[in-house]
Amino acid sequence: MALASLLLSRNLITRSQYDQAMTEQRTSGHRLDKVLLRLRLIEPDSLMKFAAEEFSMPVIDLSVTPPDPAALAALSPKFVATRSCVPVSLKDGTLVVATSDPFDGGLSDDLRLATRRAIALVLTDEDDLRQFIRTHYGVGSATLDELSAGLPALELQQVDSDEAAEDASVIKLVNDLLLEAVAQRATDIHIEPYERELAVRYRIDGVLERISTPPTIQRFAAAIVSRVKIMANLNVAEKRLPQDGRISFRASGSSGGARQELDLRVSIIPMLFGEGVVIRVLDKSAVQLGLPDLGMPSPVLTPWMELIGRPHGILLVTGPTGSGKSTTLYASLNRIAGEDLKVITVEDPVEYHVPGVNQIQVHNKVGLDFAAGMRAILRHDPDVVMIGEIRDKETAQTAVQASLTGHLVLSTLHTNDAASATTRLLDIGVEPYLVASSVEGILAQRLVRRLCDACAVALAIDEHVRASLPADFPLAETDTLRASRGCRACRTTGYRGRLGIYELLRMNDQTRELIMARVSANSIAAAGVRDGTLTTLKQDGFAKVKQGSTTMEEVLRAISG
DSSP states (O other), X not given: OOHHHHHHHTTSSOHHHHHHHHXXXXXXXXXXXXXXXXXXXXXXXXXXXXXXXXXXXXXXXXXXXXXXXXXXXXXXXXXXXXXXEEEEEEXXXXXXXXXXXXXXXXXXXXXXXXXXXXXEEEEOOHHXXXXXXXXXXXTTHHHHHHHHXXXXXXXTOOOOOGGGGGSHHHHHHHHHHHHHHHHTTEEEEEEEEOSSOEEEEEEETTEEEEOOOOGGGGGGHHHHHHHHHHHTTOOTTOOSSOEEEEEEEEEOOGGGOOXXXXXXXXXXXXXXXXXXXXXXXXXXXXXXXXGGGGTOOHHHHHHHXXXXXXXXXXXXXXXXXXXSHHHHHHHHHHHHOSTTOOEEXXXXXXXXXXTTOEEEEOBGGGTBOHHHHHHHHTTSOOSXXXXXXXXXXXXXXXXXXXXXXXXXXXXXXXXXXXXXXXXXXXXXXXXXXXXXXXXXXXXXXXXXXXXXXXTXXXXXXXXXXXXXXXXXXXXXXXXXXXXXXXXXXXXTSSEEEEEEEEEEEEOOHHHHHHHHTTOOHHHHHHHHHHHTOEEOXXXXXXXXXXXXXXXXXXXXXXXXX
Protein backbone atom coordinates (compact mmCIF):
# COMPACT_ATOMS: atom_id res chain seq x y z
CA MET A 1 0.00 0.00 0.00
CA ALA A 2 1.31 3.52 -0.84
CA LEU A 3 2.68 5.68 1.98
CA ALA A 4 -0.14 8.24 1.82
CA SER A 5 -2.77 5.51 1.91
CA LEU A 6 -1.12 3.89 4.92
CA LEU A 7 -1.00 7.21 6.77
CA LEU A 8 -4.61 7.87 5.90
CA SER A 9 -5.72 4.42 7.07
CA ARG A 10 -4.03 5.02 10.43
CA ASN A 11 -5.59 8.49 10.80
CA LEU A 12 -2.20 10.20 10.75
CA ILE A 13 -3.43 12.49 7.97
CA THR A 14 -6.92 13.55 6.89
CA ARG A 15 -8.53 13.03 3.49
CA SER A 16 -8.02 16.68 2.57
CA GLN A 17 -4.35 16.46 3.58
CA TYR A 18 -4.03 13.28 1.52
CA ASP A 19 -5.45 15.06 -1.54
CA GLN A 20 -3.21 18.09 -0.96
CA ALA A 21 -0.08 15.96 -0.65
CA MET A 22 -0.85 13.88 -3.75
CA THR A 23 -1.52 17.01 -5.82
CA GLU A 24 1.74 18.60 -4.66
CA GLN A 25 3.70 15.41 -5.38
CA ARG A 26 2.39 15.21 -8.93
CA THR A 27 3.37 18.84 -9.47
CA SER A 28 6.81 18.81 -7.83
CA GLY A 29 7.86 15.22 -8.42
CA HIS A 30 9.34 15.07 -4.91
CA ARG A 31 9.12 12.08 -2.61
CA LEU A 32 5.83 11.93 -0.75
CA ASP A 33 7.35 11.90 2.74
CA LYS A 34 9.34 15.04 1.89
CA VAL A 35 6.16 16.69 0.58
CA LEU A 36 4.25 15.83 3.76
CA LEU A 37 6.97 17.30 5.96
CA ARG A 38 7.49 20.41 3.84
CA LEU A 39 3.76 21.17 3.84
CA ARG A 40 3.69 20.37 7.59
CA LEU A 41 0.87 17.90 7.08
CA ILE A 42 2.53 15.53 9.54
CA GLU A 43 4.96 16.01 12.40
CA PRO A 44 8.47 14.50 11.98
CA ASP A 45 8.08 12.50 15.23
CA SER A 46 4.79 11.00 14.03
CA LEU A 47 6.30 10.01 10.69
CA MET A 48 9.36 8.47 12.37
CA LYS A 49 7.20 6.48 14.79
CA PHE A 50 5.07 5.21 11.88
CA ALA A 51 8.18 4.21 9.90
CA ALA A 52 9.72 2.44 12.89
CA GLU A 53 6.58 0.30 13.28
CA GLU A 54 6.11 -0.26 9.55
CA PHE A 55 9.71 -1.31 8.83
CA SER A 56 10.42 -2.85 12.28
CA MET A 57 13.35 -0.48 12.81
CA PRO A 58 14.59 0.33 16.32
CA VAL A 59 14.69 4.01 17.33
CA ILE A 60 17.75 5.39 19.14
CA ASP A 61 18.51 8.74 20.76
CA LEU A 62 21.77 9.97 19.25
CA SER A 63 21.99 12.81 21.78
CA VAL A 64 22.90 10.24 24.46
CA THR A 65 24.64 7.65 22.24
CA PRO A 66 28.41 7.52 22.81
CA PRO A 67 30.49 7.39 19.59
CA ASP A 68 32.30 4.23 18.59
CA PRO A 69 35.64 5.24 16.94
CA ALA A 70 35.84 1.99 14.96
CA ALA A 71 32.34 2.55 13.60
CA LEU A 72 32.99 6.22 12.76
CA ALA A 73 36.02 5.24 10.71
CA ALA A 74 33.94 2.83 8.62
CA LEU A 75 32.27 5.58 6.56
CA SER A 76 33.74 8.65 4.87
CA PRO A 77 32.47 12.09 5.88
CA LYS A 78 31.24 12.58 2.31
CA PHE A 79 29.05 9.47 2.44
CA VAL A 80 27.72 10.41 5.88
CA ALA A 81 26.78 13.95 4.78
CA THR A 82 25.28 13.08 1.40
CA ARG A 83 23.22 10.11 2.63
CA SER A 84 22.23 11.55 6.06
CA CYS A 85 23.34 8.57 8.10
CA VAL A 86 25.96 7.87 10.78
CA PRO A 87 27.63 4.66 11.93
CA VAL A 88 27.10 4.26 15.66
CA SER A 89 28.53 0.86 16.59
CA LEU A 90 30.24 -2.23 15.23
CA LYS A 91 28.97 -5.48 16.73
CA ASP A 92 30.10 -8.96 15.63
CA GLY A 93 30.98 -7.71 12.18
CA THR A 94 27.67 -5.87 11.73
CA LEU A 95 27.76 -2.11 11.33
CA VAL A 96 24.83 -0.38 13.04
CA VAL A 97 23.93 2.77 11.10
CA ALA A 98 21.46 5.43 12.21
CA THR A 99 19.40 7.25 9.60
CA SER A 100 16.65 9.84 9.70
CA ASP A 101 15.39 8.76 6.26
CA PRO A 102 13.70 5.34 6.51
CA PHE A 103 12.31 5.71 2.99
CA ASP A 104 15.74 5.69 1.31
CA GLY A 105 15.35 2.21 -0.16
CA GLY A 106 18.86 1.93 -1.57
CA LEU A 107 20.71 2.94 1.59
CA SER A 108 21.34 -0.58 2.91
CA ASP A 109 22.79 -1.80 -0.40
CA ASP A 110 24.99 1.27 -0.76
CA LEU A 111 26.26 0.86 2.79
CA ARG A 112 27.13 -2.80 2.17
CA LEU A 113 29.05 -1.86 -0.97
CA ALA A 114 30.89 0.99 0.79
CA THR A 115 31.87 -0.96 3.91
CA ARG A 116 31.86 -4.64 2.83
CA ARG A 117 30.00 -5.38 6.06
CA ALA A 118 26.59 -6.54 7.18
CA ILE A 119 24.35 -3.54 7.93
CA ALA A 120 21.69 -2.98 10.60
CA LEU A 121 19.67 0.23 10.20
CA VAL A 122 18.15 2.14 13.11
CA LEU A 123 16.07 5.32 13.13
CA THR A 124 16.90 8.62 14.81
CA ASP A 125 15.75 12.23 14.94
CA GLU A 126 17.01 14.38 12.04
CA ASP A 127 18.22 17.24 14.25
CA ASP A 128 20.08 14.82 16.52
CA LEU A 129 21.68 13.21 13.48
CA ARG A 130 22.92 16.56 12.16
CA GLN A 131 24.32 17.45 15.58
CA PHE A 132 26.07 14.06 15.77
CA ILE A 133 27.70 14.71 12.37
CA ARG A 134 28.80 18.21 13.45
CA THR A 135 30.22 16.94 16.73
CA HIS A 136 32.01 13.79 15.57
CA TYR A 137 32.91 14.59 11.96
CA GLY A 138 33.08 18.38 12.16
CA VAL A 139 31.42 21.23 10.25
CA GLY A 140 32.33 21.03 6.56
CA SER A 141 33.76 17.53 6.95
CA ALA A 142 32.32 16.24 3.67
CA THR A 143 33.67 19.22 1.73
CA LEU A 144 37.10 18.89 3.34
CA ASP A 145 37.04 15.20 2.45
CA GLU A 146 36.68 16.18 -1.21
CA LEU A 147 39.31 18.92 -0.99
CA SER A 148 41.87 16.64 0.67
CA ALA A 149 41.52 13.90 -1.94
CA GLY A 150 44.70 13.68 -3.98
CA LEU A 151 46.67 16.17 -1.86
CA PRO A 152 50.00 15.16 -0.29
CA ALA A 153 49.51 13.31 2.97
CA LEU A 154 51.69 15.74 4.92
CA GLU A 155 49.88 16.86 8.07
CA LEU A 156 50.72 20.54 7.63
CA GLN A 157 50.74 20.74 3.83
CA GLN A 158 49.27 24.18 3.13
CA VAL A 159 46.98 25.04 0.23
CA ASP A 160 47.74 28.74 -0.05
CA SER A 161 47.13 29.50 -3.69
CA ASP A 162 44.63 32.34 -4.11
CA GLU A 163 43.15 30.42 -7.05
CA ALA A 164 41.92 27.83 -4.55
CA ALA A 165 39.50 30.44 -3.21
CA GLU A 166 37.52 30.10 -6.46
CA ASP A 167 37.37 26.31 -6.21
CA ALA A 168 33.80 25.07 -5.86
CA SER A 169 34.71 23.01 -2.80
CA VAL A 170 36.29 25.98 -1.01
CA ILE A 171 33.23 28.07 -1.80
CA LYS A 172 31.04 25.31 -0.36
CA LEU A 173 33.27 25.02 2.73
CA VAL A 174 32.95 28.73 3.55
CA ASN A 175 29.20 28.55 2.93
CA ASP A 176 29.02 25.55 5.29
CA LEU A 177 30.69 27.60 8.04
CA LEU A 178 28.33 30.54 7.47
CA LEU A 179 25.17 28.44 7.28
CA GLU A 180 26.11 26.50 10.40
CA ALA A 181 26.63 29.80 12.25
CA VAL A 182 23.15 30.94 11.19
CA ALA A 183 21.63 27.59 12.21
CA GLN A 184 23.28 27.87 15.64
CA ARG A 185 22.06 31.51 16.07
CA ALA A 186 25.64 32.80 16.24
CA THR A 187 26.22 36.56 16.25
CA ASP A 188 29.96 36.33 15.48
CA ILE A 189 32.22 33.87 13.65
CA HIS A 190 35.89 33.77 14.68
CA ILE A 191 38.42 32.06 12.36
CA GLU A 192 41.75 31.98 14.19
CA PRO A 193 45.06 30.67 12.72
CA TYR A 194 47.57 28.98 15.01
CA GLU A 195 50.84 27.20 14.27
CA ARG A 196 49.33 23.74 13.93
CA GLU A 197 45.58 24.29 13.75
CA LEU A 198 42.80 26.57 12.55
CA ALA A 199 40.24 27.26 15.26
CA VAL A 200 36.66 28.20 14.38
CA ARG A 201 34.52 29.64 17.16
CA TYR A 202 30.95 30.95 17.22
CA ARG A 203 29.59 33.49 19.70
CA ILE A 204 26.17 32.16 20.70
CA ASP A 205 24.03 34.05 23.22
CA GLY A 206 27.08 36.17 24.05
CA VAL A 207 29.40 33.23 24.81
CA LEU A 208 32.20 32.00 22.52
CA GLU A 209 32.09 28.27 21.73
CA ARG A 210 34.59 26.36 19.65
CA ILE A 211 32.95 24.23 16.98
CA SER A 212 34.19 20.87 15.83
CA THR A 213 36.05 20.93 12.50
CA PRO A 214 38.26 18.24 10.92
CA PRO A 215 42.00 18.73 11.51
CA THR A 216 42.52 19.03 7.74
CA ILE A 217 40.82 22.44 7.74
CA GLN A 218 44.16 23.97 8.79
CA ARG A 219 45.57 23.14 5.35
CA PHE A 220 42.98 25.38 3.71
CA ALA A 221 43.27 28.38 6.06
CA ALA A 222 44.66 30.73 3.41
CA ALA A 223 42.08 29.62 0.83
CA ILE A 224 39.25 30.20 3.34
CA VAL A 225 40.48 33.73 4.11
CA SER A 226 40.86 34.50 0.41
CA ARG A 227 37.31 33.31 -0.24
CA VAL A 228 35.97 35.58 2.52
CA LYS A 229 37.92 38.51 1.00
CA ILE A 230 36.39 37.85 -2.41
CA MET A 231 32.89 37.74 -0.92
CA ALA A 232 33.53 41.04 0.93
CA ASN A 233 35.13 42.75 -2.13
CA LEU A 234 38.47 43.13 -0.35
CA ASN A 235 42.01 43.04 -1.72
CA VAL A 236 42.96 39.35 -1.91
CA ALA A 237 46.65 40.13 -2.45
CA GLU A 238 46.95 42.33 0.65
CA LYS A 239 48.01 40.14 3.56
CA ARG A 240 49.96 42.66 5.67
CA LEU A 241 47.30 45.22 6.63
CA PRO A 242 43.89 44.97 8.35
CA GLN A 243 40.85 45.11 6.07
CA ASP A 244 37.13 45.59 6.70
CA GLY A 245 34.21 44.78 4.45
CA ARG A 246 30.62 43.59 4.20
CA ILE A 247 28.86 40.60 2.70
CA SER A 248 25.18 40.27 1.83
CA PHE A 249 24.15 36.67 2.49
CA ARG A 250 20.94 34.71 2.07
CA ALA A 251 20.27 31.62 4.14
CA SER A 252 17.33 29.34 3.39
CA GLY A 253 15.02 28.54 6.30
CA SER A 254 14.59 25.02 7.56
CA SER A 255 12.41 22.65 5.55
CA GLY A 256 12.41 25.02 2.60
CA GLY A 257 11.10 27.94 4.66
CA ALA A 258 11.56 31.64 4.01
CA ARG A 259 15.04 32.86 3.10
CA GLN A 260 16.83 34.86 5.77
CA GLU A 261 18.47 38.12 4.70
CA LEU A 262 21.74 38.68 6.53
CA ASP A 263 24.45 41.32 6.47
CA LEU A 264 27.90 40.04 7.42
CA ARG A 265 30.46 42.56 8.69
CA VAL A 266 33.98 41.29 8.03
CA SER A 267 37.20 42.21 9.84
CA ILE A 268 40.51 40.66 8.76
CA ILE A 269 43.73 41.24 10.71
CA PRO A 270 47.23 39.79 10.08
CA MET A 271 48.25 37.42 12.88
CA LEU A 272 51.47 35.56 13.67
CA PHE A 273 50.48 32.40 11.77
CA GLY A 274 48.17 33.85 9.12
CA GLU A 275 45.18 36.15 8.87
CA GLY A 276 42.47 36.12 11.54
CA VAL A 277 38.86 36.68 10.51
CA VAL A 278 35.90 37.87 12.56
CA ILE A 279 32.49 37.99 10.89
CA ARG A 280 29.62 39.77 12.66
CA VAL A 281 26.26 38.29 11.66
CA LEU A 282 23.60 40.99 11.40
CA ASP A 283 20.08 39.64 10.98
CA LYS A 284 18.01 42.21 9.08
CA SER A 285 14.87 41.06 10.89
CA ALA A 286 16.37 42.41 14.15
CA VAL A 287 15.70 45.95 12.99
CA GLN A 288 11.98 45.16 13.05
CA LEU A 289 11.98 44.62 16.81
CA GLY A 290 9.80 46.93 18.84
CA LEU A 291 10.70 48.31 22.25
CA PRO A 292 8.34 45.87 24.08
CA ASP A 293 10.18 42.97 22.37
CA LEU A 294 13.44 43.92 24.10
CA GLY A 295 12.27 42.97 27.59
CA MET A 296 11.98 46.49 28.99
CA PRO A 297 9.95 46.46 32.22
CA SER A 298 7.06 48.93 32.55
CA PRO A 299 8.95 51.30 34.94
CA VAL A 300 11.51 51.73 32.14
CA LEU A 301 9.42 51.27 28.99
CA THR A 302 6.71 53.82 29.85
CA PRO A 303 9.03 56.76 30.65
CA TRP A 304 11.40 55.87 27.77
CA MET A 305 8.46 55.98 25.32
CA GLU A 306 7.60 59.41 26.72
CA LEU A 307 11.21 60.58 26.38
CA ILE A 308 11.62 59.53 22.73
CA GLY A 309 8.38 61.36 21.95
CA ARG A 310 9.81 64.70 23.08
CA PRO A 311 10.64 67.35 20.47
CA HIS A 312 14.15 68.10 21.72
CA GLY A 313 16.86 67.05 24.15
CA ILE A 314 19.58 64.40 24.32
CA LEU A 315 18.82 60.74 25.09
CA LEU A 316 21.79 58.48 25.74
CA VAL A 317 22.07 54.68 25.75
CA THR A 318 25.10 53.35 27.62
CA GLY A 319 26.77 50.01 28.19
CA PRO A 320 29.78 47.96 27.06
CA THR A 321 30.28 46.65 23.53
CA GLY A 322 27.75 43.94 22.70
CA SER A 323 25.16 45.05 25.25
CA GLY A 324 22.46 45.75 22.65
CA LYS A 325 22.69 49.57 22.51
CA SER A 326 22.28 49.73 18.72
CA THR A 327 19.25 47.44 18.82
CA THR A 328 17.60 49.71 21.41
CA LEU A 329 18.30 52.81 19.31
CA TYR A 330 16.92 51.18 16.14
CA ALA A 331 13.81 50.04 18.01
CA SER A 332 13.38 53.60 19.30
CA LEU A 333 13.74 55.05 15.80
CA ASN A 334 11.23 52.51 14.49
CA ARG A 335 8.80 53.75 17.12
CA ILE A 336 9.02 57.44 16.24
CA ALA A 337 9.91 57.46 12.51
CA GLY A 338 7.04 58.55 10.28
CA GLU A 339 6.01 60.81 7.45
CA ASP A 340 5.83 63.82 9.76
CA LEU A 341 9.44 63.55 11.02
CA LYS A 342 12.79 63.88 9.29
CA VAL A 343 15.13 61.33 10.92
CA ILE A 344 18.87 61.28 10.05
CA THR A 345 21.62 59.11 11.52
CA VAL A 346 25.43 59.17 11.44
CA GLU A 347 26.81 55.68 12.10
CA ASP A 348 30.10 53.80 12.06
CA PRO A 349 29.22 51.41 10.58
CA VAL A 350 25.60 51.42 9.42
CA GLU A 351 24.56 48.05 10.86
CA TYR A 352 20.92 47.92 9.74
CA HIS A 353 18.92 49.76 7.12
CA VAL A 354 15.80 51.34 8.65
CA PRO A 355 12.92 52.27 6.31
CA GLY A 356 12.04 55.96 6.48
CA VAL A 357 15.36 56.91 8.10
CA ASN A 358 18.19 58.73 6.28
CA GLN A 359 21.44 57.00 7.28
CA ILE A 360 24.99 58.30 6.82
CA GLN A 361 28.08 56.11 6.91
CA VAL A 362 31.14 57.61 8.60
CA HIS A 363 34.25 57.85 6.35
CA ASN A 364 37.16 59.04 8.45
CA LYS A 365 39.61 58.87 5.53
CA VAL A 366 37.79 61.67 3.73
CA GLY A 367 37.06 63.68 6.88
CA LEU A 368 33.47 62.55 7.42
CA ASP A 369 33.54 61.74 11.13
CA PHE A 370 30.71 61.99 13.67
CA ALA A 371 31.28 65.71 14.29
CA ALA A 372 31.41 66.57 10.58
CA GLY A 373 28.35 64.45 9.90
CA MET A 374 26.46 66.20 12.70
CA ARG A 375 27.32 69.65 11.34
CA ALA A 376 26.09 68.64 7.90
CA ILE A 377 22.93 67.06 9.29
CA LEU A 378 21.88 70.25 11.06
CA ARG A 379 21.74 72.01 7.67
CA HIS A 380 19.43 69.26 6.40
CA ASP A 381 16.38 70.28 8.44
CA PRO A 382 16.10 67.19 10.68
CA ASP A 383 13.67 66.61 13.52
CA VAL A 384 15.46 63.62 15.05
CA VAL A 385 19.20 62.91 14.88
CA MET A 386 21.00 59.72 15.91
CA ILE A 387 24.78 59.72 16.39
CA GLY A 388 26.35 56.28 16.57
CA GLU A 389 28.60 57.26 19.47
CA ILE A 390 29.78 60.39 21.30
CA ARG A 391 33.55 59.93 21.40
CA ASP A 392 35.03 63.43 21.73
CA LYS A 393 34.36 66.97 22.83
CA GLU A 394 33.50 68.27 19.36
CA THR A 395 30.83 65.64 18.75
CA ALA A 396 29.41 66.13 22.25
CA GLN A 397 29.22 69.91 21.85
CA THR A 398 27.56 69.59 18.44
CA ALA A 399 25.00 67.21 19.93
CA VAL A 400 24.30 69.67 22.76
CA GLN A 401 23.84 72.55 20.35
CA ALA A 402 21.51 70.44 18.21
CA SER A 403 19.36 69.60 21.21
CA LEU A 404 19.23 73.22 22.38
CA THR A 405 18.11 74.37 18.93
CA GLY A 406 15.05 72.11 18.90
CA HIS A 407 16.25 68.67 17.82
CA LEU A 408 15.89 65.31 19.52
CA VAL A 409 19.33 63.68 19.62
CA LEU A 410 19.90 59.97 20.35
CA SER A 411 23.38 58.56 20.88
CA THR A 412 25.51 56.07 22.85
CA LEU A 413 28.30 56.31 25.40
CA HIS A 414 30.57 53.60 26.78
CA THR A 415 29.90 53.86 30.52
CA ASN A 416 29.01 51.18 33.05
CA ASP A 417 25.82 52.80 34.35
CA ALA A 418 23.43 55.63 33.60
CA ALA A 419 24.71 58.17 36.13
CA SER A 420 28.31 57.82 34.89
CA ALA A 421 27.25 59.21 31.50
CA THR A 422 26.84 62.68 33.01
CA THR A 423 30.35 62.68 34.47
CA ARG A 424 31.75 61.27 31.19
CA LEU A 425 30.35 64.25 29.30
CA LEU A 426 31.95 66.58 31.86
CA ASP A 427 35.26 64.72 31.51
CA ILE A 428 35.09 65.09 27.72
CA GLY A 429 34.92 68.86 28.22
CA VAL A 430 31.23 69.78 28.00
CA GLU A 431 30.29 72.53 30.46
CA PRO A 432 28.06 71.41 33.37
CA TYR A 433 25.29 73.87 32.52
CA LEU A 434 25.12 72.48 28.96
CA VAL A 435 24.88 68.89 30.17
CA ALA A 436 22.20 69.84 32.71
CA SER A 437 20.12 71.77 30.20
CA SER A 438 20.33 69.33 27.26
CA VAL A 439 20.30 65.74 28.58
CA GLU A 440 16.77 64.45 29.27
CA GLY A 441 17.32 60.75 29.96
CA ILE A 442 20.03 58.08 30.11
CA LEU A 443 19.38 54.38 29.57
CA ALA A 444 22.00 51.83 30.67
CA GLN A 445 21.63 48.21 29.64
CA ARG A 446 23.14 44.73 29.60
CA LEU A 447 22.22 41.47 27.91
CA VAL A 448 21.70 38.27 29.88
CA ARG A 449 21.01 34.78 28.60
CA ARG A 450 17.39 33.70 28.75
CA LEU A 451 16.50 30.39 30.41
CA CYS A 452 15.49 27.72 27.91
CA ASP A 453 11.73 27.25 28.17
CA ALA A 454 11.99 23.68 26.89
CA CYS A 455 13.93 22.44 29.93
CA ALA A 456 13.51 25.09 32.64
CA VAL A 457 11.95 23.79 35.85
CA ALA A 458 10.86 25.36 39.12
CA LEU A 459 13.66 25.54 41.67
CA ALA A 460 12.93 24.47 45.21
CA ILE A 461 13.83 27.33 47.57
CA ASP A 462 15.78 25.61 50.32
CA GLU A 463 18.41 26.92 52.70
CA HIS A 464 21.21 26.14 50.26
CA VAL A 465 19.55 28.21 47.53
CA ARG A 466 18.84 31.07 49.93
CA ALA A 467 22.48 31.10 51.04
CA SER A 468 23.64 31.37 47.41
CA LEU A 469 21.52 34.49 46.74
CA PRO A 470 22.75 38.04 47.37
CA ALA A 471 21.78 39.48 50.75
CA ASP A 472 19.80 42.29 49.11
CA PHE A 473 17.75 39.96 46.89
CA PRO A 474 14.07 40.42 47.92
CA LEU A 475 12.87 36.81 48.09
CA ALA A 476 9.40 36.28 49.54
CA GLU A 477 8.06 32.95 50.80
CA THR A 478 5.70 32.70 47.82
CA ASP A 479 8.37 33.44 45.18
CA THR A 480 9.58 30.71 42.83
CA LEU A 481 12.81 30.69 40.84
CA ARG A 482 13.67 28.59 37.81
CA ALA A 483 16.68 26.57 36.75
CA SER A 484 17.31 24.52 33.63
CA ARG A 485 18.76 21.11 33.05
CA GLY A 486 19.89 21.54 29.43
CA CYS A 487 18.29 19.90 26.43
CA ARG A 488 18.50 19.51 22.67
CA ALA A 489 16.83 22.87 22.03
CA CYS A 490 19.48 24.82 23.97
CA ARG A 491 22.46 22.58 23.07
CA THR A 492 22.57 21.44 26.74
CA THR A 493 23.58 24.95 27.91
CA GLY A 494 20.30 25.65 29.73
CA TYR A 495 19.92 28.98 27.93
CA ARG A 496 18.38 29.95 24.61
CA GLY A 497 18.32 33.57 23.43
CA ARG A 498 18.97 36.75 25.37
CA LEU A 499 17.02 39.58 26.94
CA GLY A 500 17.96 43.00 28.23
CA ILE A 501 18.16 44.35 31.74
CA TYR A 502 17.81 48.13 31.96
CA GLU A 503 18.53 51.16 34.11
CA LEU A 504 16.86 54.48 33.31
CA LEU A 505 17.85 57.84 34.78
CA ARG A 506 15.35 60.62 34.12
CA MET A 507 16.48 64.19 34.64
CA ASN A 508 14.75 66.46 37.16
CA ASP A 509 15.67 69.71 38.91
CA GLN A 510 17.60 67.95 41.68
CA THR A 511 19.68 65.88 39.21
CA ARG A 512 20.48 68.98 37.18
CA GLU A 513 21.65 70.81 40.30
CA LEU A 514 23.94 67.88 41.17
CA ILE A 515 25.41 67.95 37.66
CA MET A 516 26.00 71.69 37.95
CA ALA A 517 27.82 71.02 41.24
CA ARG A 518 30.00 68.36 39.53
CA VAL A 519 29.16 65.73 42.13
CA SER A 520 30.17 62.09 41.60
CA ALA A 521 28.17 59.58 39.59
CA ASN A 522 27.50 57.58 42.76
CA SER A 523 25.86 60.63 44.38
CA ILE A 524 23.69 61.22 41.31
CA ALA A 525 22.64 57.55 41.28
CA ALA A 526 21.84 57.57 45.01
CA ALA A 527 19.71 60.69 44.60
CA GLY A 528 17.88 59.10 41.66
CA VAL A 529 17.05 55.99 43.66
CA ARG A 530 15.76 58.10 46.58
CA ASP A 531 13.44 60.26 44.50
CA GLY A 532 12.32 57.45 42.16
CA THR A 533 13.84 58.82 38.94
CA LEU A 534 16.31 55.91 38.67
CA THR A 535 15.55 52.20 38.30
CA THR A 536 18.82 50.28 38.56
CA LEU A 537 20.26 47.39 36.55
CA LYS A 538 20.30 45.28 39.71
CA GLN A 539 16.61 45.94 40.40
CA ASP A 540 15.60 44.95 36.88
CA GLY A 541 17.91 41.93 36.89
CA PHE A 542 16.52 40.70 40.21
CA ALA A 543 12.98 41.14 38.89
CA LYS A 544 13.77 39.00 35.83
CA VAL A 545 15.23 36.29 38.07
CA LYS A 546 11.99 36.25 40.08
CA GLN A 547 10.02 36.08 36.82
CA GLY A 548 11.96 32.94 35.88
CA SER A 549 13.41 34.56 32.75
CA THR A 550 17.06 34.15 33.71
CA THR A 551 19.31 33.10 36.58
CA MET A 552 21.07 34.98 39.35
CA GLU A 553 24.44 33.87 37.96
CA GLU A 554 23.67 35.56 34.64
CA VAL A 555 22.54 38.80 36.28
CA LEU A 556 25.56 39.03 38.56
CA ARG A 557 27.89 38.29 35.64
CA ALA A 558 26.31 41.05 33.57
CA ILE A 559 26.15 43.83 36.16
CA SER A 560 29.60 43.17 37.58
CA GLY A 561 31.26 43.39 34.16
